[in-house]
Amino acid sequence: MSTIKVKKVPSFKAYEIISRLSLFSDLLPDEIRILSDNQQIFYQIPAGEVFIRQGEVENNFYLLLSGSAKVVQDRKEFDVLSAGDVIGVCGLVRDAPRTASVVAESNIFAMRMSRKQFRRLPGKMRELIKDHMMEELVRRIDRLNEQLYSCQQQ
Numbered sequence: 001m002s003t004i005k006v007k008k009v010p011s012f013k014a015y016e017i018i019s020r021l022s023l024f025s026d027l028l029p030d031e032i033r034i035l036s037d038n039q040q041i042f043y044q045i046p047a048g049e050v051f052i053r054q055g056e057v058e059n060n061f062y063l064l065l066s067g068s069a070k071v072v073q074d075r076k077e078f079d080v081l082s083a084g085d086v087i088g089v090c091g092l093v094r095d096a097p098r099t100a101s102v103v104a105e106s107n108i109f110a111m112r113m114s115r116k117q118f119r120r121l122p123g124k125m126r127e128l129i130k131d132h133m134m135e136e137l138v139r140r141i142d143r144l145n146e147q148l149y150s151c152q153q154q
Helices: 011-019 029-036 089-093 115-119 123-153
Strands: 042-045 050-052 060-066 068-073 076-082 101-104 108-114
Touching (some): 060 089, 089 123
Antiparallel strands (some): 042 108, 068 076
16 A cells, blocks of 8 residues: 655644544544644545555544545445545454455545554543444445345335
8 A cells, every 4th residue: 555644734734624524523622633633643545546455454444534535345336435434444343354445536635543543542532433433334324225225126
């Protein structure tokens, strides 16, 4: 993977982007600063880059801050993701092979956090983020159920 780690992101810029995302909507300003000041979690991913590979085991999750990516499973495009979408939550929770690959459709600015980094966040902050991740996963399941239902009706 040729993912490029961002050398320096102005904290105020990272703060501005993070504070607009629903994943962090319940965080206090000081909690958002904990994230925006952490230069180790910001990455640039060039267009065309496969940054999650189906079948690999890793414990990072990604949050797209800008750009878009497509989810590919067994060489079939499955979904398109954009700013605000979380990718790889299962890897955060358990050590299991990735169920799909994710390819950057455009240049992406992303937050990547490992399970270890996530667990180091203050407890209340971690729980609020987990709650929003669960909401997002439920929305995705609902969308997939609708697609499945519509395929069955045809």
